[in-house]
Amino acid sequence: KQEVTQIPAALSVPEGENLVLNCSFTDSAIYNLQWFRQDPGKGLTSLLLIQSSQREQTSGRLNASLDKSSGRSTLYIAASQPGDSATYLCAVPRSYNTDKLIFGTGTRLQVFP
């Protein structure tokens, strides 16, 4: 059974720091992995989608890597800003090429000025 874990559950950093968020999954036979951002009281916004054949994806200051063999993905945020404050979630299909997604419980990030 696929399980997704995100550590840490919460993170508070000063503006300007580079930081890494972690996502671990128990079944390495995944089709892809998605990272989302959730702002308080709002829905989720997709940040990056990494296919199983890829090792990383980049969007602006965000870089997500995927290591299927170790069951891990990391989201790297460069030069963090207060506007990056949000909860970050990762999600994988429950089993290979199924339409059921399973989400981690998220990392709540606060970037203070």
Place this chain on the structure above:
Amino acid sequence: EAQVTQNPRYLITVTGKKLTVTCSQNMNHEYMSWYRQDPGLGLRQIYYSMNVEVTDKGDVPEGYKVSRKEKRNFPLILESPSPNQTSLYFCASSFSTGFADTQYFGPGTRLTVL
């Protein structure tokens, strides 16, 4: 503007009073799904739909119904709500399959069942 809309955004109701939460997307997406989000449990999928008239259960379908009569709409129905269905609900859509494409989420519906 491409978006997923949900109504209502907030709802307080009483046990047993049937309710419907609407979801609509204007992106011509085939795939739509419903999630609930609870503290400590994260997001869990309730139902999903691959296309019109095609629906399937997610991880927590008990107590919920859905229908997909039109491509753009995917309402969530609670026939007899109970307090354990108090939660934050999200509707999502994607172009084709839910796992291969970027998913777009609605703003959420906060439901309280007394």
